[in-house]
Amino acid sequence: MRIAFQADANLDPDIWRGLCRREPKIDFQGHLGVIPAGMSDPDVLRLAAEAARVLVSADVRTMLVHFAEFTKSSDSPGLILIPSSRRSWSVIDGLLLIWEHWTPDQLKNQVVWLPNTAGGD
Numbered sequence: 001m002r003i004a005f006q007a008d009a010n011l012d013p014d015i016w017r018g019l020c021r022r023e024p025k026i027d028f029q030g031h032l033g034v035i036p037a038g039m040s041d042p043d044v045l046r047l048a049a050e051a052a053r054v055l056v057s058a059d060v061r062t063m064l065v066h067f068a069e070f071t072k073s074s075d076s077p078g079l080i081l082i083p084s085s086r087r088s089w090s091v092i093d094g095l096l097l098i099w100e101h102w103t104p105d106q107l108k109n110q111v112v113w114l115p116n117t118a119g120g121d
Contacts, residue, residue, distance in 0.1 A: 006053035078107030
């Protein structure tokens, strides 16, 4: 079974569009129509969990704290955090690496910082 992703509202739409173009089989739901801007982090985490999707977020400042609180009482498919310094192509490469090599069980209730696939990025 492969990982299904959910983009947070703060994730650049070019990232999930580019990833889906690069690998059409990937299950990556963009935030449009699902996660409106301004939705609270706990609600975003709840929506992703209900949909059994790993949340992909660039909100490294607050999401980590809310994730820790959320997983005290609920299971989560996981959270992937993306540092703001990452270039879009590097983010796409890192997400593709996770999708190709990791299982949903490896991410369950885990926070993962996006792997760096480029030496100087």
